[in-house]
Amino acid sequence: xxxxxxxxSTLSVQEGDSAVIKCTYSDSASNYFPWxxxxxxxxxxxxxxxxSNVGExxxxxxxxxxxxxxxxxxxxxxxxxxxxxxxxxxxxFIADKVIFGPGTSLSVIP
Amino acid sequence: xxxxxQHPSRVICKSGTSxxxxxxxxxxxxxxxxxxxxxPKQSLMLMATSNEGSKATYEQGVExxxxxxxxxxxxxxxxxxxxxxxxxxxxxxxxxxxxxSRVETQYFGPGTRLLVL
Numbered sequence: 001x002x003x004x005x006x007x008x009s010t011l012s013v014q015e016g017d018s019a020v021i022k023c024t025y026s027d028s029a030s031n032y033f034p035w036x037x038x039x040x041x042x043x044x045x046x047x048x049x050x051x052s053n054v055g056e057x058x059x060x061x062x063x064x065x066x067x068x069x070x071x072x073x074x075x076x077x078x079x080x081x082x083x084x085x086x087x088x089x090x091x092x093f094i095a096d097k098v099i100f101g102p103g104t105s106l107s108v109i110p
Numbered sequence: 111x112x113x114x115x116q117h118p119s120r121v122i123c124k125s126g127t128s129x130x131x132x133x134x135x136x137x138x139x140x141x142x143x144x145x146x147x148x149x150p151k152q153s154l155m156l157m158a159t160s161n162e163g164s165k166a167t168y169e170q171g172v173e174x175x176x177x178x179x180x181x182x183x184x185x186x187x188x189x190x191x192x193x194x195x196x197x198x199x200x201x202x203x204x205x206x207x208x209x210x211s212r213v214e215t216q217y218f219g220p221g222t223r224l225l226v227l
Contacts, residue, residue: 032214043203043218044154089153096213098144098205100153 002027002094006101013080014109021104023090024072033066033073036089036100044089044100048075080108112138114206116219123194124227131189131222133204139184140206144216145177148201160187194226 003026013019023033034049050057050064050073057064063076077084085108090101113136123129133143141162146154158179159167166179178190187206191198201223205216 032212034214041201041221041223043220045218049214093213096142097156097159098213098216099156102153105151 002030002092002099004090004092004099004101006088006090006104008104009102010105010107012107012109015080015082017080019075019077019080019084019106019108021075021088021090021106022072023074023101024070025090025092026071027092027094028068028071030071030092032093033064034091035062035064035075036091037086038089038103039086047088077106080106082108082110084108112136112206112208112217114204114217114219116202116204116222118222119220120223120225122225122227125195126193128190128192129194129224131191131202131204131224133187133189133206133219135185135206135208135217138206138208140187141184141209142213143181143187143204143206145179145187145189146203146205148203148221150201154203157189162187191224194224196226199224199226 005024007022031052036044037047038044048064061078066073087103087105089103092099115134117132143160145157148154157172160179160181162181168174181187203221204219
């Protein structure tokens with residue numbers, strides 16, 4: 001089955017700096033790669049996603065890059081702000097099910 | 111966008127009692143809904159896939175007789191935690207996919223925090 005890993009598990013950055021979280025997956029047939037943000041006690045929210053026909057997608061301060069050969073995709077957050085502090089999950093899909101990565105706790109220090 | 115609600119948002123119950131959690135798709139019909147459990151500082155773990163009009167499909171290690179799922183209509187799925195114990199205390203989240211959409215298109219409920227004393 002699909003195995004989804006994330007690194008690092010925790011990340012602290014100064015406000016204004018960039019943050020990068022990497023996700024690796026095992027199913028070479030995967031073609032959809034999302035990132036979710038979850039604030040404490042709330043539902044996960046899709047913040048950006050990419051499909052296998054593109055290598056990079058950007059939405060303001062957030063970007064996702066994909067390396068299908070190496071089977072990993074990364075979340076990039078630039079000019080981080082305190083409100084970016086949250087847990088970020090990548091996800092994989094197998095047999096019509098979502099498999100979430102273990103999560104990365106991001107802390108942005110003012 | 112599509113909205114999914116859950117009720118209650120939080121519940122405290124005594125050990126040995128049963129608790130029912132509702133998941134509703136408010137503005138679309140959902141033939142499939144998913145139930146997740148999330149322990150503190152951990153990821154969301156899929157418990158089961160709820161299919162309207164048929165039996166739910168449970169993930170390995172999830173007891174179907176303990177976590178009863180009913181998906182009697184296209185807008186409502188319920189999860190009943192039977193004979194709850196303190197180790198069942200967790201954050202339960204449902205999600206739903208609109209008809210004819212890919213499984214990637216999932217709308218999450220706000221979650222239900224269960225505390226079993």
